[in-house]
Amino acid sequence: MGLVTLARVEPLLACPRCRSRVVMEPPGARCTASDCALSEGASFARIGEALVLVDFEHSVLRREDLVGRNGANEPVVAHTWSLERLPRGLRACWKPPNDVAARNIDRLLSLLGDAATVLVVGGGSMGNGVERLYAEQRFDVVGFDIYSSPLTQLVADAHQIPLADQTVDAVVVQAVLEHLVDPEQAVSEIHRVLRPGGLVYAETPFMQQVHAGPYDFFRFTSSGHRYLFRGFEEIAAGPVAGAGTQLLWSIDHLVRGLFRSELAGKAARGLLFPLRYLDRLVPDTYAMDNASAYYFLGRRAERELTPQEIVDYYRGAQRLAAGTSRSTVQ
Numbered sequence: 001m002g003l004v005t006l007a008r009v010e011p012l013l014a015c016p017r018c019r020s021r022v023v024m025e026p027p028g029a030r031c032t033a034s035d036c037a038l039s040e041g042a043s044f045a046r047i048g049e050a051l052v053l054v055d056f057e058h059s060v061l062r063r064e065d066l067v068g069r070n071g072a073n074e075p076v077v078a079h080t081w082s083l084e085r086l087p088r089g090l091r092a093c094w095k096p097p098n099d100v101a102a103r104n105i106d107r108l109l110s111l112l113g114d115a116a117t118v119l120v121v122g123g124g125s126m127g128n129g130v131e132r133l134y135a136e137q138r139f140d141v142v143g144f145d146i147y148s149s150p151l152t153q154l155v156a157d158a159h160q161i162p163l164a165d166q167t168v169d170a171v172v173v174q175a176v177l178e179h180l181v182d183p184e185q186a187v188s189e190i191h192r193v194l195r196p197g198g199l200v201y202a203e204t205p206f207m208q209q210v211h212a213g214p215y216d217f218f219r220f221t222s223s224g225h226r227y228l229f230r231g232f233e234e235i236a237a238g239p240v241a242g243a244g245t246q247l248l249w250s251i252d253h254l255v256r257g258l259f260r261s262e263l264a265g266k267a268a269r270g271l272l273f274p275l276r277y278l279d280r281l282v283p284d285t286y287a288m289d290n291a292s293a294y295y296f297l298g299r300r301a302e303r304e305l306t307p308q309e310i311v312d313y314y315r316g317a318q319r320l321a322a323g324t325s326r327s328t329v330q
Contacts, residue, residue, distance in 0.1 A: 002135065004140045009142050013164070014162055014201040015028070015033065015038055016157065016160035017160075019164065020036060022053065025041060025042060027045070028051065029044060030044065048148045049153075050067060051153040055160055057229055059214070067157060093247040098128040098129030100239075102129040104236065104295055105172070107235075108170060108201050108297060109132065109133065110197065115236055117141070117170075118142070119172070119193065120172045120173075120175035121144065121171060122154055122175070123152055126151060134151075144156040144161075144162075149188070158186040161183075161189040165192055168194060170194075173202045174203045175203055177220075178204055178205050178216060179216055181217055187229060187231070196302075197323040198300045199296050200296070203240050204294060206294055209250070222289075227305065228294065230304045231300070232301055233299045238294050238295055239279075239284075241293055242278075243286075246278065247275055248269050253265060285319075288319060
């Protein structure tokens with residue numbers, strides 16, 4: 001069915017504080033546990049068509065950042081310069097199609113049965129390369145973000161996913177985990193809401209400059225990203241983009257700093273966009289050490305990867321030669 005209505009999502013909902021069932025009660029919703037503070041009438045408000053399922057007492061999100069000061073149904077909207085204003089051909093110079101994501105989403109969907117439910121964490125805008133997910137009518141797509149959009153049924157905090165245990169078949173979390181103060185907690189929540197054998201697809205940056213300003217906290221190496229998803233069996237993992245793309249990021253931000261202009265940096269990135277094609281010339285082992293971002297496609301497991309196993313997991317070009325002591329490697 002693609003993106004479903006909020007009414008279809010309601011049976012899956014759980015209180016972000018106590019995880020009891022949530023029921024819709026116009027103009028919003030409430031927790032059904034009588035001893036929960038969020039059980040009072042309309043504890044959860046609405047922003048436009050989306051339901052706000054956030055426990056503000058235990059979240060980095062603030063109510064005033066989500067809802068306009070002139071009324072409960074007025075979302076706060078940030079107005080920034082957007083690449084979407086450019087013609088498609090020019091837009092691709094700054095933001096080319098994510099073929100890696102497209103291939104991995106195809107593989108993810110091929111592993112799902114009919115009528116599967118797919119949760120998109122950070123789904124306020126459609127991710128680059130995931131278009132087929134929304135076009136595929138065999139699946140129900142549920143999306144949430146920290147703001148309301150036509151692609152979300154919920155406004156929620158990824159540290160407290162407001163769904164009951166084992167209610168979805170797959171989770172897509174693209175370019176989100178770096179923006180969370182506790183990404184391990186969010187991955188634990190993803191594990192919790194997935195059914196046994198459920199799938200996760202994640203993309204997370206390694207060598208990228210700060211983006212989203214004060215809401216940017218983490219970067220992950222390939223091994224660090226794998227260990228973040230240590231509660232999952234790996235199906236596939238690797239770089240999303242390599243050193244050429246990473247170089248474009250650096251040039252963009254160097255020019256921004258020199259000219260004190262974001263637009264100047266974006267213009268430099270657009271003019272030098274062929275640098276990204278150098279990614280194709282770098283062997284995978286070297287790309288694993290110098291990627292702009294990594295992906296992970298995995299299946300929910302019942303055991304975690306151990307610290308010893310993550311050391312053996314490393315796949316980059318700096319693998320130790322036989323007989324070389326770790327203590328001699330700088």
